[in-house]
Amino acid sequence: MPFDAPALRLGDVGDQGWNVLEGDLPMPVAIIRSDLVTANSAWMSAFTKANNLLIAPHGKTTMSPHLFDLQIADGAWAITVATIQQLEVCRRFGVARIVLANQPVGAMAIDACFRALQGDNRIELYCLADSTEGLRLLADGARRNLPPEDNPMRVLVEIGFVGGRTGVRSPEEALDIARAVVATPGLVLAGFECFEGLLATPREADGLIDTVATVAGIALAEGLFGPEDQPGNQIVISAGGSSFFDRVGERFDRAVFSQPVLRVLRSGCYLTHDSIGYASAFKRIVSQTTLQLPPGGLTAALEVWAYVQSRPESGRAILTMGKRDVGIDTGMPVPLRWYRPGGGMPGPQVMPADHVVLTLSDQHCHLDIPQDSPLRVGDMVGFGNGHPCTTFDKWSMLLLVDEKYQVLQALKTFF
16 A cells, blocks of 8 residues: 555555556565466366366465456355365355365364354355264264255265375375265265375376275265255366366366266365466376367456666666565566666567566565566556465455456455
8 A cells, every 4th residue: 555545445456547667656566467367267167167167266376256256156065174274264244155274183273164054054165074083073073063964965085096185195085084074963975076286287186086086986885975856966086286286177077977076176275376386287288188268268357567676787786675575485486578668668578588576575576587678667667476365465455456457456466
C-alpha cells in the first residue's frame, strides 16, 4: 500500500486508480496478471474436461479465496488443502467439497474434521490414511464426534514410494487399511490416491499412478466400496503433482473399472504457473503427451517487481527485492522485463539476455549484468519465479493487474 493511503476495505483497493508502472506502489510488490491467470484457469478446465478428469486444485499454492472462486467457477470439483488451518479457511469462505491431502493427527485436528461435518451438511470432506495407527486415531475421533450417517468422513488410502513422503509402501498394506476403513463407524472408503510430484522421471510417476488404479480395481472387485446406487457414494482415484499431470491423465485413462470412478487431478501451480520448473515440465508435456491439449497453454502470471537501487560496480546491479519477497527453493528468480518510469516507454520491455540473479540477501537482489546493460538506478524490473507456493506465502496481499499493470483488485492470502 502507498505510504499515505487511507484505511481501505479490501474491495476498495481496485478503485484507487493505482498503476504499478507509474510508481504508485512501494516496491517490491507481488502482482498477478489478470489476463494470464484467467487464461490458465480456463485452459486447465478445458484440459480436464477433454480428458475425462476432474480437478481438485491444491489451495495451499495461493491460499487466496478470491482465486479459489475463480477455480470453482471454472469447474473445480473440490479444493485440496494440507493442514487443518487451510481447511478452516476453505470452510469459512464457503468451499463445499474439501480434500485434506494429509492424514490428520492430534486430537484437536481430528476433532475439527468431524465437527466440520457435524456443523454443516453442505460440506463434503475427504482425508487420507496410510497406517493402522493413524486409522485408529481417526476411529477414536469418529467415536468422540460421530458424523451424520449421510455425511461420513470420506477416506482416501494414500499410496507412497520408498524414499518418498507419507503413504503405504505396498499394495497389500493399502488394501489392509481399506478393509479397516470399511469396518470403522463414521468412516467410508472413498478411494485411493498418491502424490507423484517428488519422483524424478515420468516413468517412475507412471508406476506409482498405475498402482493407485490397480489397487482401486482390486478393492472394487472385493466389494469394499458401497453400493453404486447409494447417494454420495463416489469412488475416487487421485494423484497430485503439477509436473506430471499428463501422466496422471494417461495412466488413469487406461484403467478399466466395473463401476463409474472419478479420476481426480490435484495440481495447484497451473493457476499462476511459473518461469522455472513447471515451465520446463509443461514443455515436456506438450512434446510428449497423447492427451488432448486445448489451444494456447500455461503462462507465468505471478511476478515480483523491484527497483534498481544501485550499480555499485561493473557488471553488478542491486535491486530492492530479497529472499523475504520471493521463493528460491527451486531456483533464483528470473528477470523477465524492465521499465523506466518517465522514460517514454510504451510498456515494459523484454529483459535483454545475460541478466542473471546470482544470489539474494534478505532484502536485496544481486543481479549479474552485461557491460552494455540498459539498467539504471530507478528502473523497474519484473521477475518470474519458480514454485509459486513459496512466493505466495510471503505476501499477505497481492495485486491483480491488467496488461497495462493497472491495479484491478487486491487478493488477500491466508497463510
